[in-house]
Amino acid sequence: MFLKSKVIKYGDNINTDVIYPGRYLEITEPEEMAKHAMEDLDENFHEKVREAKIIVAGKNFGCGSSREQAATCLKYAGIDAIIAISFARIFFRNAINKGIVAIECKDAYKIEEGDEIEIDVEGGKIKNISKGEVYHVKPLPPFLLNIIKAGGLIEYMVRK
């Protein structure tokens, strides 16, 4: 599985309240959730996501509330993958369960807004095309990869 795209870059401790504010928790349609993605963090997110499908962030991405809408809204806004120095644990599980590639990469700080990168998901490699660099990461275990490839946990269980 290879993913190639421009990057949207964020910092440390991006919490699920700014990714998906609590005032929208009653929404149940994912397309509707997507409209509020990153609303309290980045008002230009929707413009950026038109050509950038990968988020790169610092430490502890997705900390705070267990709200799965934080992963769902990013997926339906068009995000295919998130690379972070580290993830908060519930968000990491939610991302994978929603079919988003979530990869920990200690070199994530080297990637900048607008860089074009290519992720080799099985191979555990991130190629920074803009900078001519390659970062090595620990590949996801096969059972998590299978969930992502199916499009998420529910889709995976339906197929099984």
Added chain:
Amino acid sequence: MTLAEKILSEKSGSKVEAGDIIEASVDKAMSHDNAALVIKNFEKIAEKPWDASKIVIILDHRVPANTIKTAEAHRKIREFVSKHGINFYDINYGICHQVMIEEGHVKEGMLIVGTDSHTTSYGALGAFSTGIGATEMAAVWTTGKIWLKVPETFKITITGKLPPMVFSKDIILHIIGKLKADGANYKACEFYGIVENMPLADKITMANMSMEMGAKAALFGGDGEGVYEKEFEFDVSELSPQIACPHSVDNVKSVEDVEGKEINQAVLGSCTNGRIEDLRIAASILKGRKVAKNVRMLIFPASMKIYRQALEEGLIKIFAEAGAIIMNPGCGCCLGAHEGILASGEVAIASTNRNFKGRMGSKEAEVYLASPATVAASAIEGKIADPRKYNWVRCGE
């Protein structure tokens, strides 16, 4: 062995140690209003839950329903629980974590998952409990099982004598300020020292807030004999009341550095600090005094049981006479989803658990987190205030 290793060994049926990835059997699966999302996912993969007696649903986040969308979600949940015979607590019970404990769903040694990050609260009773998302919960409802990585454990020991008007909330805020928002990410935290002898309410506050440094679980009742990844000791003899300043829970300062900051709203309650002990402390400060003219004080007891007890003890009268607004038990304004929303430029002090940007309403508002005593003192003065200048007046009990 650590408590996490002991409990997860039993729940996976084999001897496990930190770092192992296991499949474990779940004893209780808790959801609140977001059960509506769980149901939506569950109905795509199964017809019947694995064991209805182990599923608990408690409505608390937006109660009573504030919009038609919420009302429809609540209706869907009521229909679902009645169809499958699931343990259900409607809007007249209270906040999920408090109700789980009050109604006896939490026992030592259990593995509990909940679709709420503050599910870590049940570690106060020695359960391994952690938050998961709605999709994952649908899978738990189907199979009764979950995969988990056995966490490494931090041993945190609290020493010294806690000064007057300083509480377990101040201790845990202090710890989060030192360890930082990701300081215990993926880890279990075991607590020892003076906190072992504190009332359950204080332990719940600490287990609840451990989530704010990323903890997967927070546990009391261990023997301290395990292999710990790190050990910490905090002497609290000189600790001042602590305040988590905007916009992160690890931005913690002593009250001396923040006092005088004008506030518009004072919030007492939540799963973190809405228990009878918390209400008594606040009442002891508010008794015979008035909430400042420009402050709205909102009080959300953590459950109806606590509300009724507060009525019997005369605490509600004290609050009402002080000019506070007593709300129904629920999550209220803690997460900005229901009532008590802040406007831009407004400032709140709250006994709740998060102060993220936009958490309680406008992203241009500010939330300061503190103990119930600091919230009450601040409500009276109209600005962030040191509760140590108020004498303890016995209320309730």
